[in-house]
Amino acid sequence: MRKRALPLERVYQLLEPGPVVLLTTARKGRANVMTLSWHAMLDFVPPLVCLVVSRQDYSRGLLNPTKQCVINIPDAPLARAVVGVGNCSGRDADKFARFGLTKVPATVVRPPMIQECFASLECRVVDSSMADVYDLFVVEVIAAWADSRAENPRTLHHRGLGNFMIAGRTLRLPSKMK
């Protein structure tokens, strides 16, 4: 499926529900991907997101100096890849090859987008001041891409210990909330 440009003011609609994401980073021609659930929106436009990348993660060493990443959002058919990626380190393996994830060049940043994910959000780190204490990075989404699955995505939501809630039906209620 082909991704199209997603208006930046719609980015929060993909992240606010709390899906597991696959974060890609790259440095010196080497890319990595990690599984991540600890993220939250901080602002609508420009979309600001905070995310936790621990100092134990191999990705931390790629994210810190380059200040670039891509937040890729997988859906249910990628569940096994999501667990696989979360269960090994980029120090030991090319996780893209091992779990059948296809790297596609991003448009603004160096880390790749993942073809199999229904959405890819190109980001730059705008604040690392909370990294020392909380492993927390604030990133700004500067380009966003999504395919038609983004309309009602069957996202994965981690309940711990390999238990994933799969997004169910949508309830639409009249609301003034953004």
Place this chain on the structure above:
Amino acid sequence: MRKRALPLERVYQLLEPGPVVLLTTARKGRANVMTLSWHAMLDFVPPLVCLVVSRQDYSRGLLNPTKQCVINIPDAPLARAVVGVGNCSGRDADKFARFGLTKVPATVVRPPMIQECFASLECRVVDSSMADVYDLFVVEVIAAWADSRAENPRTLHHRGLGNFMIAGRTLRLPSKMK
């Protein structure tokens, strides 16, 4: 349904999937409740959570000086109350009365727990240093309560504009992930 003590090391299992929550605060005998989706885990034990409470929110004026709150987690039958709470301000209304939410005394903090929610997490603010820039508060969960619905909760996940994804089925995969 009666809530029982939830071990603190299990708190992340309730928040990591990204549900909409109802945040209660209290000051000078007056309590308030707000709808909130912008939260993320920061650590497992003690459970640290970051959450966004904007300076426009009436709750901000209760949270800031008291440094206490309760994160209550509603499930699907509470969807209309969740939207109602999100669509008005505590400046103008007693939202508990208006939306049929029952206040129950918490055990360690002043803000009430909400009886109708399947889980209630008593919190104290441990870091407000990111409040000025990002409206972000770091809270520590110091007591946690959940009833039997917490085993497979039909949580609400906001996709924007009053569209709520309702938690679907659970997929269990062998994993080394916590």
